[in-house]
Amino acid sequence: MGYPTGITQGKRIMSKPLILxxxxxxxxxxxxxxxxxxxxxxxxxxxxxxxxxxSGYAHGITMNxxxxxxxxxxxxxxxxxxxxxxxxVDCVKLGQKVxxxxxxxxxxxxxxxxxxxxxxxxxxxxxxxxxxxGSVENYKSIGFSLLDYSPHADFTAAIAIAKKIIGQTLQxxxxxxxxxxxxxxxxxxxxIKGIKITRQxxxxxxxxxxxxxxxxxxxxxxxxxxxxxxDPHEDTxxxxxxxxxxxxxxxxxxxxxxxxxxxxxxxxx
Amino acid sequence: MGYPTGITQGKRIMSKPLILxxxxxxxxxxxxxxxxxxxxxxxxxxxxxxxxxxSGYAHGITMNxxxxxxxxxxxxxxxxxxxxxxxxVDCVKLGQKVxxxxxxxxxxxxxxxxxxxxxxxxxxxxxxxxxxxGSVENYKSIGFSLLDYSPHADFTAAIAIAKKIIGQTLQxxxxxxxxxxxxxxxxxxxxIKGIKITRQxxxxxxxxxxxxxxxxxxxxxxxxxxxxxxDPHEDTxxxxxxxxxxxxxxxxxxxxxxxxxxxxxxxxx
Numbered sequence: 001m002g003y004p005t006g007i008t009q010g011k012r013i014m015s016k017p018l019i020l021x022x023x024x025x026x027x028x029x030x031x032x033x034x035x036x037x038x039x040x041x042x043x044x045x046x047x048x049x050x051x052x053x054x055s056g057y058a059h060g061i062t063m064n065x066x067x068x069x070x071x072x073x074x075x076x077x078x079x080x081x082x083x084x085x086x087x088x089v090d091c092v093k094l095g096q097k098v099x100x101x102x103x104x105x106x107x108x109x110x111x112x113x114x115x116x117x118x119x120x121x122x123x124x125x126x127x128x129x130x131x132x133x134g135s136v137e138n139y140k141s142i143g144f145s146l147l148d149y150s151p152h153a154d155f156t157a158a159i160a161i162a163k164k165i166i167g168q169t170l171q172x173x174x175x176x177x178x179x180x181x182x183x184x185x186x187x188x189x190x191x192i193k194g195i196k197i198t199r200q201x202x203x204x205x206x207x208x209x210x211x212x213x214x215x216x217x218x219x220x221x222x223x224x225x226x227x228x229x230x231d232p233h234e235d236t237x238x239x240x241x242x243x244x245x246x247x248x249x250x251x252x253x254x255x256x257x258x259x260x261x262x263x264x265x266x267x268x269x
Numbered sequence: 270m271g272y273p274t275g276i277t278q279g280k281r282i283m284s285k286p287l288i289l290x291x292x293x294x295x296x297x298x299x300x301x302x303x304x305x306x307x308x309x310x311x312x313x314x315x316x317x318x319x320x321x322x323x324s325g326y327a328h329g330i331t332m333n334x335x336x337x338x339x340x341x342x343x344x345x346x347x348x349x350x351x352x353x354x355x356x357x358v359d360c361v362k363l364g365q366k367v368x369x370x371x372x373x374x375x376x377x378x379x380x381x382x383x384x385x386x387x388x389x390x391x392x393x394x395x396x397x398x399x400x401x402x403g404s405v406e407n408y409k410s411i412g413f414s415l416l417d418y419s420p421h422a423d424f425t426a427a428i429a430i431a432k433k434i435i436g437q438t439l440q441x442x443x444x445x446x447x448x449x450x451x452x453x454x455x456x457x458x459x460x461i462k463g464i465k466i467t468r469q470x471x472x473x474x475x476x477x478x479x480x481x482x483x484x485x486x487x488x489x490x491x492x493x494x495x496x497x498x499x500d501p502h503e504d505t506x507x508x509x510x511x512x513x514x515x516x517x518x519x520x521x522x523x524x525x526x527x528x529x530x531x532x533x534x535x536x537x538x
Binding site for chain 2: 055059069
């Protein structure tokens with residue numbers, strides 16, 4: 001691993017921000033390299049990703065098998081790359097507690113995901129779980145997603161948006177213990193109208209469990225479906241994305257439905 | 270599958286409530302049978318569980334391999350048991366969309382988990398993810414956890430508590446789109462002081478990634494740690510449990526940190 005020597009500004013030694021990048025699409029994903037591209041001008045970058053796709057792993061952690069970790073390259077810009085058999089959330093923990101354990105991480109970035117993590121998709125998302133995991137220990141943490149599932153998606157606009165948000169996030173204080181869920185519409189940069197701070201659209205996945213029969217006559221199922229949006233208001237993530245805005249949702253890990261604590265007091269009887 | 274014929278009350282045919290039970294500890298877990306024991310007097314019970322332990326799977330869903338589903342027994346009380354290679358959340362989806370697809374589910378129960386799902390543990394929990402999954406489509410959903418990790422844990426008190434809460438939940442309206450996170454202290458029933466409606470304690474897992482070397486000289490890691498409670502207030506789940514109350518937390522799936530939407534408007538610039 002390369003340790004930065006610091007940038008001299010007058011008499012003060014300013015160390016470069018230390019940025020941990022993780023993802024859920026695995027170490028070969030184009031979106032990972034797009035995020036490295038966006039981040040590397042802002043500081044020292046260390047990448048820890050799964051050794052293959054982990055979409056839909058949500059906040060899963062690995063408890064039943066041992067975790068492996070391998071540094072497999074350092075690129076021409078000095079970015080160190082590690083991969084693991086673990087989940088996206090394991091990547092954050094391995095980054096914090098093993099690879100960078102004696103150092104202060106300034107920013108945790110996750111993505112850029114191939115596909116949306118708006119609305120209820122956030123709860124299934126490995127990309128956003130990794131960002132949320134960062135916020136649990138109060139690291140500034142951002143998950144980026146592009147609304148394009150293709151492995152060959154064009155990340156040009158997403159890189160420009162990510163650069164802008166990374167720069168702002170490093171310069172400003174953010175509220176404590178939150179992460180940011182950034183979703184980027186699938187349009188060229190000049191068609192993006194701006195960034196909107198949004199709330200999570202109320203919706204659900206209408207699932208279809210497609211039944212098939214294998215070569216041996218045994219049934220199996222593929223989980224498929226589509227997002228149903230029940231919430232056509234202008235302050236939501238889905239509205240913003242449909243109108244070519246970037247959606248930026250502040251995300252918390254307190255799942256308490258505080259508004260119903262008094263309603264449920266009858267269950268104390 | 271056994272379909273209920275209904276209970277005649279005067280001239281009205283009342284059908285028995287239909288209860289779907291899932292878990293994350295798998296089809297052999299003692300806690301699963303404890304929950305069936307608690308639930309079966311209230312209605313018709315159908316069980317769908319993973320084919321082995323899935324602790325720490327959180328809200329994971331299976332996208333990379335086909336899902337298998339097998340009905341492996343019907344017990345003497347007519348409870349149908351299914352198991353799958355999927356996750357706890359997959360169990361809910363398979364129960365809703367394949368096994369019970371033409372029927373109205375009245376209650377989804379998850380557990381009884383071997384071990385706590387209080388505080389931040391909720392975000393890693395397969396048990397609670399399954400309950401949350403039920404609430405996404407507005408089913409009444411409850412996750413039960415006993416503060417005892419042992420596979421041989423004594424569920425006597427937990428069964429009594431679960432019966433009480435299941436009965437209340439079937440009788441009363443609950444707020445829409447929430448689930449209940451019920452944690453039960455590891456003490457005999459007579460030492461349980463009551464039920465408290467709580468909020469999620471602010472805390473985190475202090476992780477230790479224990480480094481070992483395998484027989485071939487290669488490093489590996491086990492994820493271990495302990496819960497750090499930063500929030501010693503009397504309205505929290507941790508406080509209730511430490512004082513021998515059952516903790517009942519209303520849980521939502523909207524992760525928006527609404528309180529910071531205005532704070533973050535500067536990022537729209």
